[in-house]
Amino acid sequence: MASELEITRRGVxxxxxxxxxxxxxxxxxxxxTNQTTPPPTVPVxxxxxxxxxxxxxxxxxxxxxxxxxxxxxxxxxxxxxQGQCGACTVLVxxxxxxSCLTLAVMQQGKRIQTVEGLGTPDSLHPMQAAFVxxxxxxxxxxxxxxxxxAVAVIAEIRAGIPSHVTPDLTAKPxxxxxxxxxxxxxxxxxxxxxxxIVEAITExxxxxx
Amino acid sequence: xxxxxxERADSPAAAAAAAAxxxxxxxxxxxxxxxxxxxxxxxxxxxxxxxxxxxxxRIDKTDDGGLRIGALVRNTDLAADDRxxxxxxxxxxxxxxxxxxxxxxxxxxxxxxxxxxxxxYFYDTNMPCNKRTPGSGCSAIGGYSRxxxxxxxxxxCIATHPSDMAVAMRALDAMVETVRSDGSTRTIPIADxxxxxxxxxxxxxxxxxxxxxxxxTLPKPLxxxxxxxxxxxxxxxxFALISVAAVIGKDGKGRVTIGGVAHKPWRVDxxxxxxxxxxxxTAQALFADAKPTxxxxxxxxxxxxxxxxxxxxxGAKS
Ligand SMILES: Cc1cc2nc3c(=O)[nH]c(=O)nc-3n(C[C@H](O)[C@H](O)[C@H](O)COP(=O)(O)OP(=O)(O)OC[C@H]3O[C@@H](n4cnc5c(N)ncnc54)[C@H](O)[C@@H]3O)c2cc1C
Ligand code: SF4
Numbered sequence: 001m002a003s004e005l006e007i008t009r010r011g012v013x014x015x016x017x018x019x020x021x022x023x024x025x026x027x028x029x030x031x032x033t034n035q036t037t038p039p040p041t042v043p044v045x046x047x048x049x050x051x052x053x054x055x056x057x058x059x060x061x062x063x064x065x066x067x068x069x070x071x072x073x074x075x076x077x078x079x080x081x082q083g084q085c086g087a088c089t090v091l092v093x094x095x096x097x098x099s100c101l102t103l104a105v106m107q108q109g110k111r112i113q114t115v116e117g118l119g120t121p122d123s124l125h126p127m128q129a130a131f132v133x134x135x136x137x138x139x140x141x142x143x144x145x146x147x148x149x150a151v152a153v154i155a156e157i158r159a160g161i162p163s164h165v166t167p168d169l170t171a172k173p174x175x176x177x178x179x180x181x182x183x184x185x186x187x188x189x190x191x192x193x194x195x196x197i198v199e200a201i202t203e204x205x206x207x208x209x
Numbered sequence: 210x211x212x213x214x215x216e217r218a219d220s221p222a223a224a225a226a227a228a229a230x231x232x233x234x235x236x237x238x239x240x241x242x243x244x245x246x247x248x249x250x251x252x253x254x255x256x257x258x259x260x261x262x263x264x265x266x267r268i269d270k271t272d273d274g275g276l277r278i279g280a281l282v283r284n285t286d287l288a289a290d291d292r293x294x295x296x297x298x299x300x301x302x303x304x305x306x307x308x309x310x311x312x313x314x315x316x317x318x319x320x321x322x323x324x325x326x327x328x329x330y331f332y333d334t335n336m337p338c339n340k341r342t343p344g345s346g347c348s349a350i351g352g353y354s355r356x357x358x359x360x361x362x363x364x365x366c367i368a369t370h371p372s373d374m375a376v377a378m379r380a381l382d383a384m385v386e387t388v389r390s391d392g393s394t395r396t397i398p399i400a401d402x403x404x405x406x407x408x409x410x411x412x413x414x415x416x417x418x419x420x421x422x423x424x425x426t427l428p429k430p431l432x433x434x435x436x437x438x439x440x441x442x443x444x445x446x447x448f449a450l451i452s453v454a455a456v457i458g459k460d461g462k463g464r465v466t467i468g469g470v471a472h473k474p475w476r477v478d479x480x481x482x483x484x485x486x487x488x489x490x491t492a493q494a495l496f497a498d499a500k501p502t503x504x505x506x507x508x509x510x511x512x513x514x515x516x517x518x519x520x521x522x523x524g525a526k527s
Contacts, residue, residue, distance in 0.1 A: 039212035059215045059257075062244070082245050083312055095285075095314045101241045102315065105215055106259055149311065156310065161289045164305045164445065169294040185445035186309020 049117030
């Protein structure tokens with residue numbers, strides 16, 4: 001009985017092609033090591049912070065990995081790699097996205113902006129300066145994503161894009177606390193610096209209004 | 210992730226033909242569900258057809274006064290469209306209740322309809338799951354089922370469909386327009402688009418392999434109060450435990466669709482007919498054939514109470 005179950009499970013897991021040893025390992029990983037042909041690659045040109053980069057990438061490369069591992073811009077962080085934490089947020093054609101859930105090859109010809117493109121240590125972007133002033137972080141890991149997201153949030157409110165907490169869909173959304181909190185919910189901060197982050201964003205939004 | 214080859218399609222029919230030429234291939238749009246599943250090797254397409262260049266990103270008026278929403282319109286843009294905000298508020302509200310700002314900027318109309326279940330066992334490749342591996346069994350039956358279906362489920366699968374947008378689309382009687390690899394087109398009413406699990410839970414929808422969604426159309430505006438109420442474990446950025454999409458007229462008549470309770474957005478004609486009688490009668494009609502588990506039986510009274518709130522908000526008998 002037990003051995004019958006064992007055989008069925010092995011067959012299901014590894015599509016019938018695995019050896020007994022593989023039944024106890026991750027079948028996907030086992031198959032990777034069996035691979036004989038190299039994985040397909042594509043030429044990709046990415047415009048990042050105004051600089052063009054021509055790369056030859058494995059088709060599987062996410063925009064996040066292209067930025068960090070190939071272009072060596074490590075400001076953008078890898079947190080969950082599943083779109084849940086927001087640490088990898090960058091701006092593409094001015095809109096914020098999770099760079100972990102898009103392929104680099106799909107971003108060819110788009111204008112990509114990372115935290116390194118917002119400001120420099122000598123000349124901070126107002127949002128970067130506000131995060132410093134208001135202590136909008138503790139460990140700092142989520143901060144580049146928070147800052148990119150925050151810059152986009154102000155632009156989204158100004159463009160009149162509604163949110164879940166906008167009371168009247170037919171009216172322009174306001175630059176209110178509740179709006180900022182709801183719109184920033186895709187950026188998780190394990191240190192819990194949320195209230196300081198909202199203060200930083202509110203200051204920048206007010207200063208430019 | 211398994212290696213794959215990649216191509217960009219330059220017309221809808223060419224995209225469908227490319228998918229047909231490459232068995233097991235997938236279209237990729239926003240990528241927010243597909244790439245997540247590919248990283249976990251729950252999806253292992255050998256070939257991707259990128260459809261983001263197909264120019265299906267417009268929202269146009271239809272001849273009968275409705276709207277045609279291109280398959281590639283991003284969730285943010287659909288929710289922010291002035292016509293949608295004014296005439297189809299339930300759709301705007303449902304979209305804005307889903308995911309995060311970043312994800313909505315990527316997610317597309319077609320991809321949202323086709324996102325796969327969030328059943329925890331579907332995501333855990335160490336566990337049997339009939340949806341992921343047909344015939345392997347269902348770990349959720351007798352397992353952890355708090356988030357899962359209470360109605361329309363089968364002995365093979367009790368998963369729910371996770372989309373908020375689809376619930377509003379069902380309440381609005383949207384139509385899904387497609388093109389197949391031979392160039393032929395068809396229109397599928399949203400009611401017939403998603404399937405119940407039955408014995409084949411691995412098949413989520415009635416789309417044929419390689420069939421491309423080109424647009425979703427909405428009928429002319431219905432009027433009435435448009436409400437989408439989502440109940441979840443945290444106030445933002447969480448999938449629904451249950452949700453209610455409703456369009457209610459001044460006389461208390463209307464239509465209601467429930468999310469988070471079944472393998473597809475759950476709408477029952479007899480329940481729509483009960484709306485003027487209030488939440489209790491409506492919920493009874495919605496869940497006449499319900500088979501909840503011990504862990505998710507709470508969803509039935511939760512829907513009834515949420516319906517009460519929605520009807521009160523619409524100024525109707527709650
Ligand atoms: C952290 C997180 C939280 C989320 N929270 C929510 C939530 O609260 N509510 C909610 O509703 N959703 C939520 N989502 C899901 C999100 O809405 C979906 O991932 C998104 O809508 C999918 O759209 P896409 O364009 O990215 O699809 P893709 O990932 O590109 O594609 C999904 C599927 O659709 C197919 N496809 C795409 N376009 C077409 C087409 N034109 N024709 C035929 N097939 C096509 C693809 O082949 C694939 O199988 C969440 C996602 C994440 C990662
Ligand atoms: S409920 Fe469906 S998706 Fe979940 S484990 Fe069972 S078969 Fe898989």
